[in-house]
Amino acid sequence: METNQRVAVIGAGSWGTALALVLGDNGHDVNLWTHNKDQMALINDTNRNERYLPDTDLPASVKAYYELEKAIEGVSTIVFAVPSKAIREVAQNIEKVCKEPKVIVHVSKGIEPDSHLRISEILQQTLSEKTMKSMVVLSGPSHAEEVVKRHPTTVTAASDQLNASQFVQDLFMNQHFRVYTNSDVIGVEIGGALKNIIALAAGISDGLGYGDNAKAALITRGLAEIARLGTTLGANPLTFSGLTGVGDLIVTCTSVHSRNWRAGNMLGKGKNLDEVLETMGMVVEGVRTTKAAYQLARKHKVSMPIVQALHCILFDDVDPKEAVDQLMSRMKTHEMEGLVDILGEQIRN
Ligand SMILES: NC(=O)C1=CN([C@@H]2O[C@H](COP(=O)(O)OP(=O)(O)OC[C@H]3O[C@@H](n4cnc5c(N)ncnc54)[C@H](O)[C@@H]3O)[C@@H](O)[C@H]2O)C=CC1
Numbered sequence: 001m002e003t004n005q006r007v008a009v010i011g012a013g014s015w016g017t018a019l020a021l022v023l024g025d026n027g028h029d030v031n032l033w034t035h036n037k038d039q040m041a042l043i044n045d046t047n048r049n050e051r052y053l054p055d056t057d058l059p060a061s062v063k064a065y066y067e068l069e070k071a072i073e074g075v076s077t078i079v080f081a082v083p084s085k086a087i088r089e090v091a092q093n094i095e096k097v098c099k100e101p102k103v104i105v106h107v108s109k110g111i112e113p114d115s116h117l118r119i120s121e122i123l124q125q126t127l128s129e130k131t132m133k134s135m136v137v138l139s140g141p142s143h144a145e146e147v148v149k150r151h152p153t154t155v156t157a158a159s160d161q162l163n164a165s166q167f168v169q170d171l172f173m174n175q176h177f178r179v180y181t182n183s184d185v186i187g188v189e190i191g192g193a194l195k196n197i198i199a200l201a202a203g204i205s206d207g208l209g210y211g212d213n214a215k216a217a218l219i220t221r222g223l224a225e226i227a228r229l230g231t232t233l234g235a236n237p238l239t240f241s242g243l244t245g246v247g248d249l250i251v252t253c254t255s256v257h258s259r260n261w262r263a264g265n266m267l268g269k270g271k272n273l274d275e276v277l278e279t280m281g282m283v284v285e286g287v288r289t290t291k292a293a294y295q296l297a298r299k300h301k302v303s304m305p306i307v308q309a310l311h312c313i314l315f316d317d318v319d320p321k322e323a324v325d326q327l328m329s330r331m332k333t334h335e336m337e338g339l340v341d342i343l344g345e346q347i348r349n
């Protein structure tokens with residue numbers, strides 16, 4: 001890779017801004033696109049994105065843009081960092097104005113309800129060869145608040161084209177931000193999307209005051225649900241023991257930075273979903289992904305009791321305490337039930 005690249009980061013929320021900082025630290029020129037004109041002016045005037053990452057000075061090479069066409073002009077790479085619900089619309093707009101093929105990276109964690117498409121599938125459906133040279137997913141345990149403090153963080157660049165994932169590895173990697181490669185795009189996207197559901201559940205459990213045993217149970221049994229659905233959809237089971245599986249699950253279920261955990265915590269303390277989302281003012285991806293995962297579990301007949309319980313709490317107004325009681329009084333079963341097809345018959349004995 002030539003040392004200096006021009007990169008467009010699409011979305012100036014917490015994560016887009018943090019990744020712009022990493023790229024700027026690495027000597028790249030960054031066009032940070034926002035759909036909010038005032039926010040663009042504020043970032044360019046102050047060199048900060050105070051609303052999302054207070055007290056963080058951005059490298060001088062990060063410039064905010066409002067016009068999409070200008071933001072992507074002359075860049076080698078486009079990084080999609082908008083919430084999953086905005087991906088399709090933003091990609092359609094990029095397709096209209098993009099003049100030559102780019103490396104496409106996405107960092108969003110979600111699955112589209114009803115279509116059940118992963119983010120890379122939505123992008124592949126929307127972007128033509130004129131716009132997209134290759135597609136890479138960048139995911140892992142990485143809260144923006146710690147990345148901008150340059151605390152050690154590790155993530156995975158996944159693509160079915162090794163040279164593309166290595167290009168993205170080189171683009172982002174530095175002393176504080178370590179990037180691995182992986183070829184299992186399905187596993188990386190499913191792990192990243194579904195851990196948000198379990199983080200909501202962990203927040204609820206903490207909000208109810210249930211303590212550490214309950215949280216460990218949610219993380220472990222949550223991972224079993226993620227692995228069951230993920231492998232049914234074609235993922236490599238090993239991916240779920242990596243950064244984008246158990247790694248991201250741990251950080252999101254235990255960190256005060258997690259919006260999903262914080263939203264769950266408020267639900268557990270008795271607030272209703274609308275109040276919680278209004279208070280957050282940032283995306284809580286797990287809500288939308290619960291809908292998609294619940295539909296997928298039913299479609300593929302995969303047992304996902306935690307996802308089912310979350311769905312009841314979020315969309316059927318079931319009291320969180322009652323949902324936990326129902327989870328705990330389910331029919332007794334073997335710990336590895338549903339995982340035997342993945343790992344081999346021997347673990348059952
Ligand atoms: N915040 C974090 O630490 C991490 C976030 N992610 C993922 O990155 C994605 C983005 O998350 P955040 O930056 O944290 O969200 P955020 O809530 O901090 O910011 C979202 C940004 O997208 C913009 N936006 C919303 N709807 C839009 C639309 N229709 N068109 C254009 N822009 C729109 C908002 O104005 C805002 O600037 C999510 O999928 C999240 O799961 C992944 C890893 C870490």
Ligand SMILES: O=C(CO)COP(=O)(O)O
Pocket residue numbers: 109140141142143196199248251252257258259260261283284285
């Ligand atoms: O994906 C994340 C950390 O890896 C961010 O999680 P939250 O959206 O819950 O803050």
